[in-house]
Amino acid sequence: MRFRLLLLFQLGWLLPFTLPAQKTSVHSLTGYVREAVTGKPIAGATVFVQNNRKGTRTGSDGYFVIPLPEGRYTVRFSHVGYVVKTEAVTLNKLLLLNVELAEDSQYLQEVVVQTEAPDRNVRKVEMGVTQLSIKNIKRIPAFMGEVDIVRSLLLLPGVTTVGEGATGFNVRGGSVDQNLVLLDEVPLFNTSHLFGFFSVFNPDVVRDATLHRGGIAAGYGGRASSVLDIKIKEPEAEKWTLNGGIGLVSSRLGVEGPVIPRKLSVLAATRVSVNDFLFQLGPPSLRGTKANFYDLTTKVKFQPNEQHTVTFTGYVSRDVFKLPSDSLASLEVNASSTRFDYETMAGAVRWNYFISKRFNLATTAIWSRYQTETSVPDSSNAFRLQAEVLHRQVRSDLSINVNEKHQVQTGASLIDYSIQPNRLVPGPFSNVLPVVLPIERAYEVAAYVQDDWNLTSTVALQLGLRYSALLNRGPADVRTYSPEQPREPGTAAAEQEYGAGKIYHSSGGIEPRLAVRWNLAPGQSVKAGYHRLRQYINLITNTTAALPTSRWKLADQNVSPVIADQWSLGYFRNINNDAIELSAEVYYKTLQNALDYKDGADLTLNALPETDLLQGRGQAYGLETQLRKNKGAWTGWVSYTYSRTFLTIDSPFVEERINGGRAYPANFDKPHTLNATATYRPSLRFSLSLNFTYSTGRPITQPYGRAVINGVRVPIFINRNQERIPDYHRLDFSMLFEQDPARQRRVQQSWVFAIYNVYAHKNAYSVFYRFDPRQDKDAFKLAIFGSVFPSLTWNFKF
Structure with a gap:
């Protein structure tokens, strides 16, 4: 009923x-x-x-x-x-x-970037959407032999990162938390292993990855920059297969096959990294280091008949990173052997009901939990610092095929958030006092409708309208601050207690979406688009590269949701029977309630984060160009991006201004980015790949001077993000050796040899300042990958 x-x-x-x-x-x-x-x-x-x-x-x-x-x-x-x-x-x-x-084994001229129709980039209505097949991702030279989906996105126009080894990625002037990352519709709150060195996605189970950075359909919401939609492949329904690989960093093993032929099939794959022995070969200061991870991905498909399909996707991952000795200054606890644990458990059950030739209904139940823990075992200072994000969601989507020129989609979604910002648990004999921050709870509701309409043979529209709202609920102690004075600890004008389940604050609004395509001539089109996005959950961290242990926070009465409006215009052209693709897109984006932080903000165990958070305006604009060759023995693409991102944080109070209320570059502002990748495939058994990347160095805050107080040198900082680290550039190389696919063998295997950072350039991750009397200088450069990294990986399939 x-x-x-x-x-x-x-x-x-x-x-x-x-x-x-x-x-x-x-x-x-x-x-x-x-x-x-x-x-x-x-x-x-x-x-x-x-x-x-x-x-x-x-x-x-x-x-x-x-x-x-x-x-x-x-x-x-x-x-x-x-x-x-x-x-x-x-x-x-x-x-x-x-x-x-079945694939034609004699065919060599394949699409390199996206597995779409040869001219789909011209014919499709949406813009700023790129699909990467896992086959082509595996040919991109990989760091330490680890095929990395997130790292491969950095070769696309409009996608950058603050540095090597940093978690997440930045899209068109957005921070890392402004990207909605979906694994078979399940949102993931951490996309990296080992603090950003590798992504959490096992390449053996991924079918493809689609990045929406410009035209975002009305069915998506909740983030202000982009959507990365990663699909798991369908389990093998005819026979059982075993596949895997052995590499320097991790080893992989997967199995799939039919339980009931044509009705019930399963897929399970795991990836395990045990690297402790590598640190034993290093200097004594590193021999106590641990850096391990594992992930497990499963998918079950049950199709009792042609109308009903039920699928279950499950994902579990865990990372353990342990330093031999350090000092946690932010907690004012001197400790050794700090250990970082973080894990993700997620799953989704999807029921697809093919009602008729016109109607298709898909209903999905989603559960995603992300937990972090930082611990120190010292008896006198032992503690565990914990945090958790719990996401529970139910969504239903209805597709209607009105006719060949008119398709409609509509749906609704309900999300239940529960966030434990921080919990400090002391050890049995510790001097550390326990601290438990209150849990943040809220509902996010949304409904949408989208109409894809081919008006004529040359003009097509995609009209969308989405409504979303966040409903904060108790139990909670709600603080109200006076607008007559700056927000500081202890200056709240009033505080009111709300009971369990009581809605004490709400925010929301409509999110219109529009895309237009006009075919100028065969193989040529012009597209324009506009969309609005609202983001109700933010990753708050005052470090340039957000760590996986950084805390998440919901919008509430004191922190407004981020609202992004983006306009874009593009020209697309294919020539030589779609062998060559040319594209150019310009965009302009404004941000309301953009987040930044006060100088010296401390967010760990902060019960009043709103006193350290600042909100203001943001703007981002840019040009993205790409030339791609799809056919022939040599394939690849070259892209150039010019982009700028500025923030303006102004306030009547001096304490709540940045740079005196003037606009300044965001931490991830990189004006120039050039990417080039090429693959040479003279035969079905061998391919060679090269990629080169160059980008402007990211902004940093440098001291304008220094003072000596009681014999101690103290740097003097004035304006934020007015200088830059040196420009970044790198060349990678890989070779893939495969068996002839035309010859059927019981065991299929391949070898991948790769070199990361071929000419060993010491790219700067950051520049920091510390007086060293031995060298009489203050500035030092930190390089994460300052050498050549060769790797060899063996892949097999039974």
Whole structure:
């Protein structure tokens, strides 16, 4: 009964579209076209009915629809790089086909960047969207042999990072927490292993990764910059396979196959890193270091019939990083053997109900938990500093195929947040006092509708409208500050207590989305877009590179949600039968309630973070250009990005201004970025890849002078982020040796040899200041990867 009410609610406003469609009795031939080996959807595949010469192309999910009267038909399925397949079909009822195409082993001219139709970059309405297939990601030279999805994104225009080994990535002037990272619809709050050296995604289970940095569909929300949508491949439904690899950093093992043929199939893959022995080979100061991680990814698919499909995706990861000795100055605790533990547990159950040829309903239950712990075992100062983010969500999405030129999507979502900012637990004989910060709780509700409409053969629209709101709930002690004085500890004008479940604050609003495509000529198009995004949860840290142990905070009565408005305009052109792609996009983005911090802010165990947080305006603008070659023995792309990001934090009070209220560059502002990657594949058994990257150094705050007080040198700082570290540049190289795919063997194997930072450039991660009387200087450069890093990886599949 509940399902029928939900369906009627989502369909109610669509009656004007659906009623005229009931006048026809024509059936529809529908289905999916996928790769035979991986189960990955094939976008842009041609579906051609030979009897009446009608045809169409599959969408990004491999789905197709062709209205046909009852009868027998011969249907041809084809795509460049795959063996053509022809099937005889009898159409006398609703028919859903699952078509699998095998790769053509003699084909060498493959798309390097995205697995889409050859001219989809010109024809699609949205802009600023790039899809990377895992096959092409694996050919990009990898650091220490670890195929890294997040690191591969840094070769795309508009994507940067504050430095090597830093967690997360920055997109079009946004901070790392402004990217919504989804693994089969599950949001992840940490995307890195070992404090940013490697990403958390096992390449053996990933089907593809899609980055939305410009045109963001109305179905997405909750972050202010981008959406990274990573899909897990479908489990093998015909036979059992075993695959894995052995590398210098980690080893991988995966298994997949059918439990019930064609109905129930499973996939499980793990990646384990045990690197303690490497530190034993180093100097004595590093021999007590531990740096280990593991992750486990599972997927179960159950399809009892053509109308119902149920999938479960599970993910678990954990990192352990231990230093032999250090000092935690922020806690005023001198300690040795500090240990950092952080882990993610997440899962999603998705039910896809293919109602009819026009309607498809997908309902998903999502659970994601991220925990961190910093601990010290010293008996007198022993403690455990803990934090946790818990995300529980239910969402339902309805797709309506009104006709060939008109598709509509609508849906609703409810998120339940529970955040433990910090909890300090002393050891059994410790002098440390316990501290427990109150848990933050809130609901985030959202509903959306989107209409994809081909107005004419040359003009297409994508109209979207999303509404979202955050409802903060108790138990909570709510503080109110007077606007007549700056926010400081102890200056709250009033404090009120709210009981469990009581809604004490709400914020929200509409988020319009618009994209327009105009085809100038065959192979040429101009696109324009606008979207608004609201972000209610932020990662607060006063370090340039946010650590995985940094705390998360919800918007509330004292911290407003971040609101981003972005306008973009682009020109796209393909030449030489889609062998060459040219694109140029310009964008302008404004931020409301952009976050920054007071000088000397201390956020760890801070019960009043609003007294150290500052909010103001932000603006980002830029130009992104790309030239890509898709066919031939040599393939690759070159991209250049010019981008700027500025913040303005002004206030009536001097204590709450930065740079006197004037605009200043954000920590991740990098005006110039040049990326080039090339792959040479003369045969099916060998490929060689190169990539080069250059970018302007990020901003830093340098002292304008120094003073000597009681014999101690003290730096004097005036303005924030007015200087820069040296520019960054690096060259990488890799070779892939594979078996001939035309020769079937029981065991398939490949070898990957890679060199990271070929010419051993010592790129600066940061510049810090400390007086050294032996050298009579204050400035020092820290380089994370200042040498050549070769690696060798063996991959296998049974």
